[in-house]
Amino acid sequence: MGKGIGDAVIRPLKNALDDMPVHVRQLSEMFRKHGQKQNRNTDGVTDxxxxxxxxxxxxxxxRDTDWTPNDVVDAGWGDRPQPGEYLDADYIDQHLARFDDGASRIYFSDALHTYGPGQRDHATFAFPTSELQKILDDTGGDAHAVADALGIDAKYFHIDNDLNLPLKDVEIRHFAxxxxxxxxLPSGNESGANENWLPGGYLPTGIPEAVIDVPETATGYGPNFDGDYNPGMWPGTANSLGLHL
Structure with missing residues (x-):
């Protein structure tokens, strides 16, 4: 009787995985758990x-840190270590170099012009401009495809997260x-970090991300603008973005 897939494929993969450092196995599990786009050849191999x-x-x-990916995530919002405590300096430099040509972010128009381009902590997540543009080009601006590429629910761009309702108005902001x-790199302590945050500066779908500071005058919640609502003084350049179904 010939060898089945368990002998020919799964067992070697399992043995190879057993030899991997624990952090690689944990990162692998985290990306599988949170990611919505997975490459499946056979169910057993993917696992x-x-x-x-x-x-x-x-x-x-x-290799000289006691932090594991699970430890970083489980430390919880506000108590997570800085990325330099568990990531190589060369890795961090190379990751941030992906933003040499600028960064971009998609905003809901209503939220942007009510609260400004920053979160409560005067910071914002952003993607390399070229990476986000590639997503928009590849998807043709299809709202559900863009959401899938960013690892978020298809309902994200709909009013009240309801697929039966129209899309919200959105715009893209480019930061030079x-x-x-x-x-x-994000630490996971930012106010914009959610339950899907992973250590290492990537979305669960593999899209690189980083964090930048935004001036306090460009971040506010309604009356916190103190009458100094002046988008012309905000960092970044606004561009229209017409997502569609």
Whole structure:
């Protein structure tokens, strides 16, 4: 009787995975757990293969740290360590170099013009401009396809997260390289970090992300603008974005 897939494929993969450092296995599990886009060849192989972990991140975890990916996430919002405590300096430099041509972010128009381009902590998440533009080009601006590429629910761009309702008005804001104040990897302690945040500077779908500071005058919640509502003074350049179904 010939060897089945368990002998020919799954067992070697399992043995190889057993030899991987624990952080690679944990990152692999995290990306599989949170990611919505997975490459499936066979069910058994997918459960053992860590292909969803970006290649750079596989080698970027410091070997001299006691922090594991699970430890970082489980530390909880506000208590997570800074990325430099568990990621190599070269990895961080190379990751941030992906933003050399600027960063961009999609905003809901109503929220942007009520609260400004920053979160409560005067910071915002952003993607490399080229990476976000590629998503828009590849999807043709289809709202559900864009949401899928960003690892968020298809209902995200709909009013009240209801697929039966129209899309919200959105716009994209481009931040020039000189506007990337305090460009850094996310720590997971930012007010914009949600339950899907992963250590290493990537969305669960493998899209790189970073955080920049936004001036306090460009971040506010309604009356917190103190009458100084002046989008012309905000960092970034606004561009219309017509997502569609």
């Amino acid at each position: 053992l293969d860590g292909t969803n972990v970006p290649d750079a991140l596989r080698d970027g975890w410091r 390289p000189e506007e990337l104040t305090n460009l850094r």
